[in-house]
Amino acid sequence: MPRILVIDDEVAMRQLLTTALQRAGYEVIDTGLGQVGIDLAFTEDPDLVLCDVGLLDISGYDVLKALRARPETHNTPVVLITGMADLQGMREGMTLGADDYVPKPFDLEELLALLAARLRKADNLRHEAETKAKKLRSHISMMLPHELLSPLSGIIGLADILRDDAVHLKRSEAAEIGRDIQRSGERLHRLIRNFLIYSQLELLAAEPERIAALRQSPPCQLRKVLGEVAERVAERHQRRADLVLEPVSAEVAMSDQNLTKLCEELLDNAFKFSAPGHPVEVHARLTDDKAWLTISDEGSGIGEEILGSLRGADQFERLFYEKRTTGLGLAIAVRLAELHDGRALIQSHPGTGTSILVELPLAGGVASGATGL
Numbered sequence: 001m002p003r004i005l006v007i008d009d010e011v012a013m014r015q016l017l018t019t020a021l022q023r024a025g026y027e028v029i030d031t032g033l034g035q036v037g038i039d040l041a042f043t044e045d046p047d048l049v050l051c052d053v054g055l056l057d058i059s060g061y062d063v064l065k066a067l068r069a070r071p072e073t074h075n076t077p078v079v080l081i082t083g084m085a086d087l088q089g090m091r092e093g094m095t096l097g098a099d100d101y102v103p104k105p106f107d108l109e110e111l112l113a114l115l116a117a118r119l120r121k122a123d124n125l126r127h128e129a130e131t132k133a134k135k136l137r138s139h140i141s142m143m144l145p146h147e148l149l150s151p152l153s154g155i156i157g158l159a160d161i162l163r164d165d166a167v168h169l170k171r172s173e174a175a176e177i178g179r180d181i182q183r184s185g186e187r188l189h190r191l192i193r194n195f196l197i198y199s200q201l202e203l204l205a206a207e208p209e210r211i212a213a214l215r216q217s218p219p220c221q222l223r224k225v226l227g228e229v230a231e232r233v234a235e236r237h238q239r240r241a242d243l244v245l246e247p248v249s250a251e252v253a254m255s256d257q258n259l260t261k262l263c264e265e266l267l268d269n270a271f272k273f274s275a276p277g278h279p280v281e282v283h284a285r286l287t288d289d290k291a292w293l294t295i296s297d298e299g300s301g302i303g304e305e306i307l308g309s310l311r312g313a314d315q316f317e318r319l320f321y322e323k324r325t326t327g328l329g330l331a332i333a334v335r336l337a338e339l340h341d342g343r344a345l346i347q348s349h350p351g352t353g354t355s356i357l358v359e360l361p362l363a364g365g366v367a368s369g370a371t372g373l
Helices: 010-023 034-044 059-070 087-096 108-170 171-204 208-214 224-236 258-271 312-321 328-341
Strands: 003-008 027-031 049-052 078-082 100-103 243-246 280-288 291-296 341-348 353-361
Touching: 003 010, 003 034, 003 243, 010 027, 027 034, 034 049, 034 059, 034 171, 078 108, 078 280, 100 108, 108 171, 108 208, 171 208, 171 328, 224 243, 224 258, 224 280, 258 291, 258 328, 258 341, 258 353, 328 341, 328 353
Parallel strands: 003 027, 003 049, 049 078, 078 100, 243 280
Antiparallel strands: 280 291, 291 353, 341 353
């Protein structure tokens, strides 16, 4: 039985709503105070909150802010009721995350139909998220052990050599084994982090509210982030001379952390799957409202079977069974672009290299002095 929390300081209205909801088959919790309603929402876990805007102690907007600020009630549907025909107030409520807005006087049957629709929508979203989470857990449980075995086997094997042959090893040989263990450990650490990041992004993709919040992150400076990441990745692969970098100055509607991750994964793949002495080119250009990044290499390329659908756990399961670590890094980059209202287009043929074009929105939607493609 769905549980609805009613918050209204008018006793007659609260009783009317409670009676109507109970007759419609809902369990009802009610209060006339906004702060008490907030506490009840946290402790009673209602399926929906029906809240009057004009409360005695705090406003319905304050209740909404408090509920949206806590993880346990962030996605709880909230329907606001008001006796004021206030368009500005309605916009404020929607901006804060209200699911609907009902002006008084209202028809009870229409209100019940609206609440039923909101509950169905919330239930569908929950079911979708649970299904995605279950599928993701299933694929990760199959992929994670397989992908981690390679660096882990290297660490164990090298540690065995140190243990069994330590007295016979030269200091230089022991130091080299130590460096190999460190490199394998760093690879293992990065793989685990990427699995966690990919899982979080896939779950976030099923939550529109979180996507909207993500897109409101403070913007970052494209030239600064792209330059720092490109230099760092090139140095890590000891291929600074192969880097061709053409950045532009612009603010991108993405956080420093997420743009850094996107660029790092694409550049790491470009260097990893191309030979020293061959260029890795990074070009950035602007249109009126978009930034375009192109990262190209002359490496081994990506087969058509991988490019067919570079999305979803099914595709990456095949990548891991083929022992290709390209998939997860590209998956993270593609998903990050999509979650920020962008996209990533990949062109590649085995033996001829790969070119990845990433489109990202500019902060504010306009670039001064933008140049076309």
